Amino acid sequence: MKTSIALIGFMGTGKTVVGKILAEKTGKEFIETDAIIVEKAGRSIPEIFRQDGEIAFRELEIAVIGEVAARKNAVIACGGGAVLNKINIDRLKKESVIVCLTATSQVIMKRTSADTDGRPLLAVADRAKQIEELMKFREPYYERSADITIDTSGMDANAVSERIIEKLKENESKH
Numbered sequence: 001m002k003t004s005i006a007l008i009g010f011m012g013t014g015k016t017v018v019g020k021i022l023a024e025k026t027g028k029e030f031i032e033t034d035a036i037i038v039e040k041a042g043r044s045i046p047e048i049f050r051q052d053g054e055i056a057f058r059e060l061e062i063a064v065i066g067e068v069a070a071r072k073n074a075v076i077a078c079g080g081g082a083v084l085n086k087i088n089i090d091r092l093k094k095e096s097v098i099v100c101l102t103a104t105s106q107v108i109m110k111r112t113s114a115d116t117d118g119r120p121l122l123a124v125a126d127r128a129k130q131i132e133e134l135m136k137f138r139e140p141y142y143e144r145s146a147d148i149t150i151d152t153s154g155m156d157a158n159a160v161s162e163r164i165i166e167k168l169k170e171n172e173s174k175h
């Protein structure tokens with residue numbers, strides 16, 4: 001049986017904040033792939049993107065997910081673009097149920113509005129358009145990767161974590 005939970009989904013769907021609450025509620029270890037990348041690189045994510053480019057960041061992401069995917073009894077919050085490389089999902093699926101958090105583009109826009117330089121992909125002139133385009137492109141990636149999908153629009157992080165726990169139970173009884 002899988003004992004870990006991997007949270008995937010677009011930027012601003014709440015993977016980190018929900019992941020922390022979920023880890024606490026389930027007694028699992030919380031792991032955030034972006035934080036490990038920053039620690040290993042000794043640089044922030046915007047710095048990595050600026051200095052080495054997105055492809056180099058994706059390589060670091062693949063390496064870190066490769067390391068953490070084997071962990072049991074963990075909640076793994078993944079960066080929003082982790083789904084773009086199938087190898088990440090293949091590796092995560094070995095020990096984790098994959099939970100995808102979604103939200104409407106308007107909600108994403110609102111939730112990321114305070115973020116001025118943390119997310120390089122949103123540091124563009126027309127953020128609303130960028131969100132729409134990236135979401136549209138990535139939708140099939142999220143869909144095909146997820147075991148469980150939860151629309152977080154209009155829900156707070158605590159309610160989302162409760163919903164995940166419910167869905168995991170439903171999922172377990174099916175298998």
Ligand code: S3P
Nearest residue numbers: 010011012034079080081119120
């Ligand atoms: C990215 C999402 C970010 C981070 C990086 C790239 C993406 O993580 O990994 O800025 O491509 O969607 P969050 O989803 O936690 O913001």
